[in-house]
Amino acid sequence: MGAGKSTVGPPLAERLGRPFLDLDRELEHALGMTIPELFEQRGEPEFRLQEEAHAIAALRLPDPAVIALGGGAVQTPSIRNELAGRAFTVLLRVDPDTAWERSGGRGRPLARDESEFRALYERRRELYGEVADAQADDLDGAVLAAAGVQVEPRALERLGSLVPGDGSVALVTDPHVGGIYGAAAQVALGPRLASVHEIPQGEEAKVAAVVERLWTELRLDRGGVLVALGGGSTTDVAGFVAATYVRGIDWVAVPTTLVGQVDAAIGGKTAIDLPQGKNLAGAFHWPARAVIDPGTLETLPEEQRLEGLAEVVKTGLLAGEPLWELPPAELVRRCAAYKAALCVRDPQDEGVRVVLNLGHTFAHALEAAAGYEGLTHGRAVALGLLAALRLSGRPTEIVEQLLRPQPVRVDRERAWAAMQRDKKVRGGELRLVLLNDDGPVVEARPDTEVRSALDGLIAE
Ligand SMILES: NC(=O)c1ccc[n+]([C@@H]2O[C@H](COP(=O)([O-])OP(=O)(O)OC[C@H]3O[C@@H](n4cnc5c(N)ncnc54)[C@H](O)[C@@H]3O)[C@@H](O)[C@H]2O)c1
Numbered sequence: 073m074g075a076g077k078s079t080v081g082p083p084l085a086e087r088l089g090r091p092f093l094d095l096d097r098e099l100e101h102a103l104g105m106t107i108p109e110l111f112e113q114r115g116e117p118e119f120r121l122q123e124e125a126h127a128i129a130a131l132r133l134p135d136p137a138v139i140a141l142g143g144g145a146v147q148t149p150s151i152r153n154e155l156a157g158r159a160f161t162v163l164l165r166v167d168p169d170t171a172w173e174r175s176g177g178r179g180r181p182l183a184r185d186e187s188e189f190r191a192l193y194e195r196r197r198e199l200y201g202e203v204a205d206a207q208a209d210d211l212d213g214a215v216l217a218a219a220g221v222q223v224e225p226r227a228l229e230r231l232g233s234l235v236p237g238d239g240s241v242a243l244v245t246d247p248h249v250g251g252i253y254g255a256a257a258q259v260a261l262g263p264r265l266a267s268v269h270e271i272p273q274g275e276e277a278k279v280a281a282v283v284e285r286l287w288t289e290l291r292l293d294r295g296g297v298l299v300a301l302g303g304g305s306t307t308d309v310a311g312f313v314a315a316t317y318v319r320g321i322d323w324v325a326v327p328t329t330l331v332g333q334v335d336a337a338i339g340g341k342t343a344i345d346l347p348q349g350k351n352l353a354g355a356f357h358w359p360a361r362a363v364i365d366p367g368t369l370e371t372l373p374e375e376q377r378l379e380g381l382a383e384v385v386k387t388g389l390l391a392g393e394p395l396w397e398l399p400p401a402e403l404v405r406r407c408a409a410y411k412a413a414l415c416v417r418d419p420q421d422e423g424v425r426v427v428l429n430l431g432h433t434f435a436h437a438l439e440a441a442a443g444y445e446g447l448t449h450g451r452a453v454a455l456g457l458l459a460a461l462r463l464s465g466r467p468t469e470i471v472e473q474l475l476r477p478q479p480v481r482v483d484r485e486r487a488w489a490a491m492q493r494d495k496k497v498r499g500g501e502l503r504l505v506l507l508n509d510d511g512p513v514v515e516a517r518p519d520t521e522v523r524s525a526l527d528g529l530i531a532e
C-alpha cells in the first residue's frame with residue numbers, strides 16, 4: 073500500500089509495450105462498487121475471495137501484461153503459487169512513513185489507523201521479500217528488474233549473491249581487467265568459483281579461436297554459470313560461449329566499461345567477428361543477470377569513456393532527456409534502463425529496438441570506409457549522430473560540445489557504397505532513425521539528402 077503501484081504501473085506497461093491491469097480497479101469495475109464499499113458491506117474475507125479469483129484469472133491470461141496486485145494479495149497462498157509459476161514479481165520498495173503519507177486517512181479500509189497500518193506493514197514485510205523475484209524503487213528500477221539488470225554501487229563485492237542458482241562458476245576476463253578487479257570478483261564468488269579463464273584484451277578476444285579454447289577449457293555442467301568480467305568484447309565472446317557450450321548455460325555479465333554498462337551487456341546479443349566482418353557469428357542469449365558496478369568506471373581510460381559517452385548521448389537524445397548531465401551512477405542506471413525496456417519489448421531485434429540505431433547507419437558506413445581501422449565506433453557514432461540531427465532539423469550543439477566529432481578522412485565513394493549495401497540488405501530502402509518532437513521516428517529520405525549528410529562528415 074502506498075508503494076506507487078498505480079503511479080509506476082501505467083508508464084511501466086507502456087515502456088514494456090504491454091497492457092496494464094490494476095487488480096483493485098478491475099475488481100471494483102466487475103463488482104460495481106468501490107473497495108471501501110466492498111469491505112463495508114461484505115467484509116474483508118469476501119474481498120479476499122473476490123481478489124483471489126480476479127488475481128488468478130489475470131495471472132493466467134495468455135499474453136504478458138503488467139499487473140498491479142493489491143497490497144494484501146500475496147497473503148493468499150493460491151495467489152503466491154500463481155505468482156511463482158507465472159509471473160516475474162517486482163516489489164516496489166517503500167518505507168513505512170512514505171507509505172502512510174501516501175495512503176493514510178484516504179478512506180482505504182486498511183489505512184485508517186496509523187499504528188494498525190504500521191503493524192500491517194511489518195507483518196507483510198517478510199512475505200513480500202519472499203514473494204519478490206526482484207525489488208525496485210522507481211520506474212527505471214522496475215524496468216531494470218524485469219530485464220535482470222542490477223545497477224548498484226559496489227555490486228562487485230556482492231557478486232556471489234547476485235549470480236543465480238548454486239552451480240559452479242567459471243570466470244572469464246582479460247588480463248587488464250582481471251588485474252584490477254579479478255581478485256575482488258574471485259573473493260566475492262567464493263567457493264562456487266571453479267575456474268578462471270583469461271582472454272585477450274579488446275576486439276582480439278572476439279574470434280573463433282578464443283571460443284574454441286573456452287569450449288575446451290570449461291568444465292561446467294548444464295547447471296554451471298559463466299561470469300564475464302570486462303568490456304563489451306569480453307561479454308560478447310563469453311556470452312556467445314555461454315549460448316553454445318553444452319547447448320547453452322546461464323551467464324552473468326559484469327560490464328566494466330561505459331559501453332558495456334549502457335549498451336553491450338544489455339539486450340542479450342552476443343557475437344564474435346569473422347574474417348568477413350564484425351559480429352557475424354552470434355546468438356541471442358540473454359544473461360541471467362547483468363551486474364553493473366558503476367564504480368569500476370573509475371579506472372577506465374578517458375578515450376574509453378568517450379566511446380561510451382557517444383552511446384550515452386545517443387540514449388539521451390532518444391529519451392528526450394539530458395541523461396549525460398547526470399552523475400555517473402545515475403547516468404548508467406537511466407541509460408541502461410532505456411535500452412533494457414526496448415530489448416524486453418523486442419528481444420530478437422525485429423521491431424522497436426531499431427531506434428537504438430540512431431546515428432549508426434552513418435557510423436557503420438564510415439567505419440566500413442575506414443576499413444575498421446583508425447576510426448573507433450564511438451567517434452563514428454558521434455559523427456553519425458551529427459548527421460541524424462542535421463537531417464532531423466535539430467540543434468547539434470550537444471553532440472558538438474560533448475563528443476567533439478571530427479570529420480574523418482575516408483573515401484566518399486566507399487562510404488556511400490557501404491550505405492548502399494546496407495540499403496540492399498534492408499530490402500531496397502534505407503530507413504533512417506531520426507528525431508522529431510515526440511521522439512525517434514524511422515524514415516526514408518531521398519538519396520541526395522542522405523548523401524550530402526554523409527559527405528558532411530568526411531574531411532576534404
Ligand atoms: N552485444 C551488444 O549488444 C554490443 C553493444 C555494443 C558494443 N558491443 C561490442 O562491444 C565491444 C566494445 O566493447 P568496449 O567498448 O566495452 O571495449 P572492450 O571490451 O574492447 O575493452 C576495451 C579496453 O578497456 C579495458 N577495460 C575494460 N574495463 C576497464 C576498466 N574498468 N578499467 C580499465 N580498463 C578497462 C579492457 O581491458 C580493454 O583493453 C565491441 O566488440 C562491440 O561490438 C556489443
Ligand SMILES: [Zn+2]
Pocket residue numbers: 383432449453
Ligand atoms: Zn553503437
